[in-house]
Amino acid sequence: MDTQFFVSLLVILASFAIYIGIAIYNKARATSEFYVAGRGVPAVFNGMAIGADWMSAASFIGMAGTIMLLGYDGLAYIMGWTGGYLLLTFLLAPQLRKYGRYTVPEFIGDRYDSHLARFIAAICTIIISFTYSIGQLSGSGVVIGRLFEIDAKLGTMIGVILIAFYAAFGGMKGITWTQVAQYLILISAYLIPVIFMSLQLTGNPIPWISYGEIVGKMGELDRELGISEYFAPFTNDTKWQFIALMLTLMAGTAGLPHVIVRFYTVSSMKAARWSGAWALLFIGLLYLSAPAYAAFSRFILMTNVAGSKITELPEWTQPWIDTGRLQLADENGDGILQWNELIISNDIVVMATPEIANLGVFVIGLVAAGAMAAALSTAGGLMIAISSSFAHDIYYRVWKPEATEKTRLNVARWSIAIATLLAGLIALNPPGAITQIVAWAFALATGTFFPALVLGVWWKRSNSKGVIAGLLVGLIFTFSYIFAAKYGGFTILGITDTGAGIFGAVAAFLTNIIVSLTTEEPSKKIQEEVMDLRYSEQMVFKDGEVWMVNGNKKT
């Protein structure tokens, strides 16, 4: 327990105080003139809130490390997680906004007019959000483990308790202004170290311009070491894996229940488009910086750490060795640490680099606070998606429609507690790096919800039997491929577990289309509701005609 511990803890607690303060302030305001004055949150701030919701431990803690270890191949994550916003904003968000339901299972249940489809969609939501939350818990384990200088496993257990409380406390999530604060803390915690490193290494404070030079220099270092160049394409995986992973992450973005829900709460289709644009701008700020973060970290490790004497390793190494995520071993016994004797886990790169670059106790504390904001805000959203799917869509709508509000609330609380505990148990021995675990959640969303939602919005002929078969086939296909690739070594065209979504999506689209075409058409009412989604909110499709709703004074 040194100065660093107290400073980090203080910064984390201070950031929490800000979130709680805003939540209390907003609650107080909500009861007064807040409703009367109209509730439109400007699209800019809504974009920030979506950004905070969206950027999880995978983006903040895991991504730069993944890029550092994979080089160019890691950029599939960068393009995949940003390019998906086009699918979401063009194909789904405004249309789902017009349809006006509050959760994804609700949309699927009503659009396809089937309780069974609603039930399966709720199960899929739970599976996807659960998988996603394993990554968040694993991330909080890294942060807490480093903070207390304990094994990441113990850190994960503390994280489980924190997240269970956080999600059950409820109010924290869904308040736009709290999320705006979380975004601001998260993004400054990410940008400040990158800017400092850029200054240290190149003398230029703008990392996005300066790191090209570093990338070039690393290529030379790699050639000297006789390993493949950092920027060389497809050195770790095949080109097809790159494309499959990118597609999976893009389609998954458009199909993730807890992200889509964010667009239901905007005020109009127009606001959905603008919020999507602002959200990607704010998210892009972090995603443009992650490759710079990766390049600087790798360069510092290669030039400052590798090559130093094994007995004179810098102070920062010990706490990270204690978490079990860093290994330094002088394998050839020459007393000097070589680049290939340094094994660093993807998941500690972002957290460890500010220490390696000696950026000072405050910056290191800020990065810890930012990482906690990313992991907690997303985990909170995921737990709420799980509990609403179980308590609302399954328990109340399908199982026990006569349940009182109080029982439903209890069921919701218990489902959060149980889901967090189960996810925590798995996160104790994470089955993969954070980005990899999260990529599985995206693969499952790509294989299930993406086809169901796209066909549901754009093809009126798709019916309940089609969607039920499609969801099931997509789920089973994606699951089997992930397991076969991860544990059985089975691959097609070198596509591994993280790219599994592409197979699930193709299978689900085909199943949905074939089954729909061979069974009866949906009712006329449903077909008209789907046609209606083509037009703006002021236009209503009814009885084969388009009607203009006159909202303005000209009537």
Added chain:
Amino acid sequence: MKKMDRKLANRYFKERTRYMIIYFVVWFIVSYGVVLFAEPLSGFTLNGYPFHYFMGAQGAIVTFIILLFINASVSDAIDKKYGITDSSDKRLRRGKVINN
């Protein structure tokens, strides 16, 4: 509520769809297109980066952001052209929104 000419409504939908297809073509070229031809493209450098790396780390993302902003403002312009105004938007949304 008044009936709208079916042809006009179709034109609205077609115009929106046409723009969307253009955006998706650009989206495809800057991401998948560059990845497909990564090896030949790595010969060029831009700002110190090999071109394929630049597109993956910066070029594609900036293009995506620009496309989303273009879409938002072009869609607004199309809505305006067909007489859909923001004021009616605000009236409609009442009762349909949950508190965020």
